[in-house]
Amino acid sequence: MTWQDDTDAALDDAAHRYARERYEFSARLRLSTAERRFNAAAWRDMAEMGWLSVATPEAHGGFGVRAASIALLSETAGRSLINEPLIGMGILAPFVVAHHASGAQREMLLPPMLAGELRVACVLGDGNFRVSEGRLSGRCEVVLDADIAARFLIEAAGTLWLVEAEAPGVTVASYPLLDGRGAATVTLEHASCTSLGSSDASAVHMATALHLAALATAADSLGAMRAAFELTLEHLKTRRQFGAPLGVNQSLQHRAVDIYVRIAESRAVVNQAVASVQAESPYAARDAHAAKSFVCESARQALQDAVQLSGGIGITEEYAISHYLRRVRVNEQLHGSAEEHLRAFALAPSSFH
Structure with a gap:
């Protein structure tokens, strides 16, 4: 992608490797509910890898406000079912503090926030x-x-x-x-x-913070949708009925293609939002609203299809697809519902005349 640079690629590669090692699904199932919710050691690891620094300007100790990194890391979080608070405490809170706090407050708050020590x-x-x-x-x-x-x-x-x-x-x-x-x-x-700070909250910076959170949530749902689709394809290829794989059934093939199309469309919408936000385009707000509204709704529809294609196992606690469905359902309501973002999209400045 043209909007990715070497820093984005390095963060993405490290995130994938770490998530594969730390968040393997069967191992996660053996953890207690509290351990699955939050792991302080994992949170510090994320801080050390720079995950919590991608929404903070370099002048304040971060990597800059990197829309591409935010999307890539959020997609990994959704794919790996990471419950640590990446979007709220790793992206939204540092951005707000960096742009609204006084100099003394930034020096007091940002270092422990970016180090994973202050939530x-x-x-x-x-x-x-x-x-x-x-x-x-x-x-x-x-x-x-x-x-x-x-x-x-x-x-x-x-x-x-x-x-x-x-x-x-x-x-x-x-x-x-x-x-x-x-x-x-x-x-x-x-x-x-x-x-926080000595003046009223800047409407521009507050809006940008919420747009970043919306974009990150959309990317999280995209990651969940992609992972569920891969599991669904594997199930259709290996599960046999009447001596043949389920995947030879043409109606099931069509439903799988529908999921694939939703993923491709969602990827395009997220990419557009990342490019707009990163370029500080006058249409960045519109594209962030579009991503949150479209992708989260598409993910819910795709996951419902994936559960049905998986049969009875699709709703069990031991199978990851049921967890992905729950995640995208929660994402639909976080940082503004699909309906709220659709209304905001309709009212936002447009490049079409």
Whole structure:
């Protein structure tokens, strides 16, 4: 791809090798639910490999805001069913801190965040928070990764606020998501907070942060879809019925082709979004919205077909396809639903006249 460079290729190659060794599916099944949710050693490994530095400018200790790397790493995460919080805490939170914090705050926050030592969960425009006498109150029902966060980055009254997860007045009710990742309902009652930076949150940077998260989520679903398709093809080639492989059935072949077409279309949409975001195109927002809306919906449809093509085994806990289906279903709702992004796509500036 023309939008990839040597750094992208190196990160992608290392990510694939690491994921194959660390996230082999049968080995993951033997882990406890908590171990599958988050592994601190794996998170530090990702930090050392640079996964958490791809959305932070070089001036602040990162590799730059690299849309191609973000997409490639997210695709690997989806393919390998990685539950560590790459998108929320490795991409979204560092980007927001790098672009909104004061110099002193960046020096305090970014090094431990990029090293995998400080985990910050973001609540951007999703909660009902208010500021009174320098303290925050309010509630957000679904805060992705809040179950493992040490701090929260909350948008309220046009400003970003830092809140300690264990501060007085902060209640975190954790729960698992359908696919094994985690979230929590966060309630603040006159909780102590610190404003991030000295001015109001920049609408441009906040929008870019959400576009990166949307693109990363779409790439994650693309990775899950590709992996499930490979398993489906293997099943159709090896599972025999009436003395012949299932794959000789023409109707099953047609359904497999439908999945392949969805993958090819999704790849094209993700590539377009990456190219636009990386080039800072005036149509970057439109293309990011298109990726989130189109790819996540296509992935859900493809995974439903893959489950049916796999027969009864497709819905079992011991078979990876059921896990991929759950992942893409969760991805549909993260960082804006398909319907929300479709509406935003329709309203975004277009190159067509």
